[in-house]
Amino acid sequence: MRNSSSRIPGFVLTSAFRTELIVMATDVSLIFIVAFFLAVSTTSTALNITEVLGQYPEYGTFNDLLTKTKLAEQIKNRQTITVLTLDNDSISSIANRSIDQLKKILMNHIILDYFDTLKIQKLGKKSAILTTLYQTTGMAMEQQGFLNITRIGPGDVVFGSGVKGAPLVSKLLGSVTAQPFNLSVLHVSTPIVAPGFGDPVLAPPPPPASKPAPAPKKAGATAPSEVEEGDYDGEAPESAPSPAPADAPLADAPTKGKSPPSPEDADEEEAEAPAPSASSRVVDSSIAVVAVMCLVVSLVAF
Template sequence: MAAKAFLLFVIAFFFLALSTTTSSAFNITKVLGQYPEYGTFNNLLSQTKLAEQISHRQTITILALDNDTISSIANRSTDELKKILMNHIILDYFDTLKIQKLGKKSAILTTLYQTTGMAMEQQGFLNLTRIGPGDVAFGSGVKGAPLVSKLLGSVVAQPFNLSVLHVSTPIVAPGFGDPVLAPPPPPGSKPPAPAPKKAEAPAPSEEEEGDDEGESPDGAPSPAPSADAPAADAPTKGKSPPSPKDADEEEEAEAPAPSASSKVVGSRIAAATVIGLVASFVAF
């Protein structure tokens, strides 16, 4: 009888210890308390009562902001601040190694804000995108929202319960207040490559330009040379000029023959002359 009672006590104690461990897997306030550079972030989790919700979950990933970065939203209203911070709490475990091994280039992650039932148009989701080797960015899951926050490194990793990742910029989903833009790159950093331009058509060569000038538009033939233009068979430089004899022969050969009307006029004049002479002889 005593042995059975002892056995029941051990079983009850085991389940009590298990339930206590399950309900309080870790204390996020104590975990972040070891890192002073995240002190403001840690305090805001406590002020908004989110630290308690986090500590009651078995698996969680927190996108933490350092003291300098979180100052851009620290003065917002408690309600607005709570919404923004809930979007930095992912309901799954992601460390840097798991992110790099993601098969997809992009992934949609569920945040604590999605559990409120007030999320509209994907406000309770985050967009994780690998934009290059070792280069990861986060943004709101709302369609068209930009990727504003870069993954800077890992702060805490307790597989597969708690992961705290350091990010560069607060992620403010549309409808949660004024967005926070990503900071400009530091001086001396390499600027992003410009978008590729469309290839331009190559300039025509000299031969092509000559061909274009020799032809009229629409395939029409080139205009005929004017009457003033020199003949194609004109003597070229280097040939001897024609001799005077040849020039006379060419002039005689080229002289036009008298027309028929000219012959008639000449005959009439000759006849009149003959008649005049005959008349003069008769008179004598």
């Protein structure tokens, strides 16, 4: 009968011990496999804000300042972050400040929670206080490490320092990108400078309201009050000629712009005059007969 144990010089390997070794080797392999996947998972979820913002040239200055102040490295160590980014024109107002001031200001643009536009609109309250990366430094005084977010209307959201009395200067303009529920990048209008971090940056004033255009005048004859001096020459304006009297003969009405009648026209008018009536011809004949009879009587008497 074959012995169930295996002989190794100086060591006896039983079947039970061999099974235990196999189990132990399997456990060790599982540990290495789990550790490998954890390492891969941690690497894949690292928040590389520099790489994310590198896809948007309009935020290039903000991205460079995150690298310059070494805040990009701190963001990588976070699992959940919301970054309030500024475009190149907006951040130019603080780009020339000292590294210490820039770091403090930009840390207040990094919220230690996930907020996208949808979550902001679902805030139960109109205002909320958010914790920023500056609060983790232990140097924040009063509420310097917090932000105030306020909804002032549907789709209208503003940010400001959490310090009491600080103005809400930065308006939410939209979402740049979102990786739920790890990274959200929101576009804001104005740098948020907490009291004690340097000169504040105020929100630009709203553009002046344009004056309404005057109502067009109705087309029509010019009013007498609008006629300038020197334009009136004793005649009614051509735009409003004076009517002729109702009882005046139509031929007597002056016709503006026509020349006077020529002599030939006058002769034609005389030739066209109407002949005497029959009654006037009888009267003339009676006078002639009386004259002849008077002449005859005078001759007989003589």
